[in-house]
Amino acid sequence: MAVTIRDVARRAGVSPSTVSRALSGKGRMRPETRERIRKIARELGFRPNAHARGLATKVTQCVGVVIDARHVPLEGSFYGPVLEAIEATLDAEGYHVVFSVLRKHRIPKSVVEGRVDGVLLLGTDIGEDIVMPLKERVPVVLVDNHLPQVDAVVGDNVGGARLAVEHLISHGHRRIAFIAETLADLSFRERLAGYLQTMEERGMPLDEGLIAEGERGPWSVEKAMRKLLAQSPLPTAIFAANDHMAIGAMRFLEEKGHRVPEEVAVVGFDDGDLAPHVVPPLTTVRVSRGEMGKVAAKRLLELMRGEGAGAQLIVLSCELVRRRSCGCPN
Amino acid sequence: MAVTIRDVARRAGVSPSTVSRALSGKGRMRPETRERIRKIARELGFRPNAHARGLATKVTQCVGVVIDARHVPLEGSFYGPVLEAIEATLDAEGYHVVFSVLRKHRIPKSVVEGRVDGVLLLGTDIGEDIVMPLKERVPVVLVDNHLPQVDAVVGDNVGGARLAVEHLISHGHRRIAFIAETLADLSFRERLAGYLQTMEERGMPLDEGLIAEGERGPWSVEKAMRKLLAQSPLPTAIFAANDHMAIGAMRFLEEKGHRVPEEVAVVGFDDGDLAPHVVPPLTTVRVSRGEMGKVAAKRLLELMRGEGAGAQLIVLSCELVRRRSCGCPN
DNA sequence: CTGTTAGCGCATTCAA
DNA sequence: TTGAATGCGCTAACAG
Numbered sequence: 001m002a003v004t005i006r007d008v009a010r011r012a013g014v015s016p017s018t019v020s021r022a023l024s025g026k027g028r029m030r031p032e033t034r035e036r037i038r039k040i041a042r043e044l045g046f047r048p049n050a051h052a053r054g055l056a057t058k059v060t061q062c063v064g065v066v067i068d069a070r071h072v073p074l075e076g077s078f079y080g081p082v083l084e085a086i087e088a089t090l091d092a093e094g095y096h097v098v099f100s101v102l103r104k105h106r107i108p109k110s111v112v113e114g115r116v117d118g119v120l121l122l123g124t125d126i127g128e129d130i131v132m133p134l135k136e137r138v139p140v141v142l143v144d145n146h147l148p149q150v151d152a153v154v155g156d157n158v159g160g161a162r163l164a165v166e167h168l169i170s171h172g173h174r175r176i177a178f179i180a181e182t183l184a185d186l187s188f189r190e191r192l193a194g195y196l197q198t199m200e201e202r203g204m205p206l207d208e209g210l211i212a213e214g215e216r217g218p219w220s221v222e223k224a225m226r227k228l229l230a231q232s233p234l235p236t237a238i239f240a241a242n243d244h245m246a247i248g249a250m251r252f253l254e255e256k257g258h259r260v261p262e263e264v265a266v267v268g269f270d271d272g273d274l275a276p277h278v279v280p281p282l283t284t285v286r287v288s289r290g291e292m293g294k295v296a297a298k299r300l301l302e303l304m305r306g307e308g309a310g311a312q313l314i315v316l317s318c319e320l321v322r323r324r325s326c327g328c329p330n
Numbered sequence: 331m332a333v334t335i336r337d338v339a340r341r342a343g344v345s346p347s348t349v350s351r352a353l354s355g356k357g358r359m360r361p362e363t364r365e366r367i368r369k370i371a372r373e374l375g376f377r378p379n380a381h382a383r384g385l386a387t388k389v390t391q392c393v394g395v396v397i398d399a400r401h402v403p404l405e406g407s408f409y410g411p412v413l414e415a416i417e418a419t420l421d422a423e424g425y426h427v428v429f430s431v432l433r434k435h436r437i438p439k440s441v442v443e444g445r446v447d448g449v450l451l452l453g454t455d456i457g458e459d460i461v462m463p464l465k466e467r468v469p470v471v472l473v474d475n476h477l478p479q480v481d482a483v484v485g486d487n488v489g490g491a492r493l494a495v496e497h498l499i500s501h502g503h504r505r506i507a508f509i510a511e512t513l514a515d516l517s518f519r520e521r522l523a524g525y526l527q528t529m530e531e532r533g534m535p536l537d538e539g540l541i542a543e544g545e546r547g548p549w550s551v552e553k554a555m556r557k558l559l560a561q562s563p564l565p566t567a568i569f570a571a572n573d574h575m576a577i578g579a580m581r582f583l584e585e586k587g588h589r590v591p592e593e594v595a596v597v598g599f600d601d602g603d604l605a606p607h608v609v610p611p612l613t614t615v616r617v618s619r620g621e622m623g624k625v626a627a628k629r630l631l632e633l634m635r636g637e638g639a640g641a642q643l644i645v646l647s648c649e650l651v652r653r654r655s656c657g658c659p660n
Numbered sequence: 661c662t663g664t665t666a667g668c669g670c671a672t673t674c675a676a
Numbered sequence: 677t678t679g680a681a682t683g684c685g686c687t688a689a690c691a692g
Contacts, residue, residue, distance in 0.1 A: 052685030054381035099429040113380040382669030
């Protein structure tokens with residue numbers, strides 16, 4: 001059996017509650033006794049039992065990090081670095097991370113069992129049906145997604161898309177297409193909006209035929225690209241809603257004998273692990289995933305401390321990473 | 331306040347202890363009362379409080395998954411899919427995953443605070459200094475690493491290396507080099523052993539100059555490759571201890587004007603996310619990371635149930651994934 | 661400033 | 677088969 005607060009108390013000749021106070025730092029007491037007790041606790045190797053403490057205080061010192069199942073099968077998942085940053089930030093404040101995957105849209109066990117003081121929800125496609133019930137029990141911060149009245153941190157999808165499209169325009173392109181796996185995802189719709197705005201502002205030809213949606217699953221790129229290649233004249237550039245689509249598009253173009261970027265330039269979004277390694281290296285929009293995790297964790301910390309009234313939406317700005325697929329040299 | 335066992339008891343007209351029995355399934359009781367109580371509990375939306383239960387039973391229903399810090403900064407980390415498989419396996423058994431990163435070789439807080447019933451340690455480089463203290467408190471399973479007297483699941487590094495080298499030999503190569511970031515890692519030493527064995531058995535020229543170790547950090551590939559390129563004649567093939575080294579080697583060779591695989595064939599190890607996407611696509615040795623996580627989780631489950639006396643080492647066999655960097659067509 | 665008392669919610673004796 | 681009593685280890689009122 002591990003050493004308890006009573007052992008320490010006995011050894012120090014005081015009561016358990018005094019030990020509790022000495023260790024927690026709450027309430028006033030003679031500094032010298034406090035120090036003496038702390039020293040004894042250290043010597044005895046005392047470790048507060050998390051369950052006992054949780055039972056008494058109703059705080060767990062744990063936060064749930066739940067990832068939408070839709071994002072996990074993808075290797076090189078976008079969220080790995082986010083998770084790492086979250087863990088680092090939370091660990092520094094003495095919190096633990098309870099990691100889980102959101103399956104079948106059932107609200108996470110960790111929350112219903114009262115195992116966590118707050119929740120970070122990662123995924124672009126988590127709806128109110130799941131967020132609202134959670135939010136009634138613990139503070140919630142959405143990552144890479146947002147909903148009215150809920151705290152969230154997201155990348156600047158609209159701004160990032162503008163960067164991409166502006167860049168393509170600066171290369172002299174006018175017929176610029178947009179492709180996405182789906183427009184069901186909020187992020188992708190926002191990127192489309194950025195595309196649309198920029199095209200319109202810059203007086204580019206806006207054409208239904210230049211906007212193609214794929215579908216979930218392996219044939220997504222195929223479907224979207226077939227539509228684009230049916231256009232004439234062909235678009236001279238493609239802005240894809242994420243790297244995955246962009247890379248798929250490059251492969252497809254190559255197969256059909258179109259050269260990238262000479263005939264068709266391509267820009268992606270995410271700056272995932274693959275981007276620098278594909279051929280040609282992919283120009284893409286980056287939002288720092290580590291920053292995203294860190295900021296989200298910090299916001300949740302505030303919420304759990306009862307600070308920060310009123311939901312806030314934190315938008316992280318994006319940058320364009322120029323590589324070769326857009327037509328930039330070297 | 332959430333509904334407790336007492337609420338259910340009151341509603342059912344029985345005592346709290348009866349409810350506890352009904353819900354836990356332990357101890358005999360009239361099946362109809364059991365059902366009646368369970369039904370009421372369901373209606374009331376009763377959720378056992380994890381802390382109370384943990385305090386009473388000393389089981390947490392949590393397992394710690396800790397990843398060596400050395401592996402986390404790498405994007406596209408090898409362990410993402412392992413983590414996912416672990417979570418899925420454990421979740422199915424009602425366990426929660428407490429995720430953390432092993433920093434500065436300090437034994438994880440989650441364990442010292444008694445928050446977990448068992449621990450999965452991921453990382454090739456975790457030593458006895460950290461494993462042994464942990465093992466005294468809870469069952470431990472090592473993943474991708476092994477130590478005497480400790481349960482572990484690993485890929486068959488030796489066998490995998492043999493596969494790679496045999497394949498290169500079958501392409502007609504004789505001067506086959508081996509490179510690794512470091513030989514401090516057990517996995518890499520095992521891969522070297524597999525290389526050595528195969529070369530010797532097949533009567534290939536074994537040459538100190540064909541074995542190059544890099545160093546931790548960005549210059550690793552550079553250092554190892556310089557050594558190889560100083561040889562004459564040059565090796566005609568390179569077996570790299572992991573994909574990272576293999577890809578680096580390909581870039582280096584390309585820069586120096588050597589064509590892969592025509593002049594120098596390259597085979598990696600891991601089959602990470604990048605392998606199919608680099609140019610030429612990398613031939614590499616795969617050990618299923620999902621399987622690794624699943625098997626490790628299952629073993630830990632056994633251990634936590636008190637089954638499985640005596641440490642066991644579970645070796646997962648590898649397969650060679652043939653792509654183009656080895657000289658295979660298409 | 662410190663000790664006493666009384667739970668937190670559940671599981672588990674032991675009686676009935 | 678069921679209920680009452682007790683304790684898991686800690687915190688928090690309230691006295692002293």
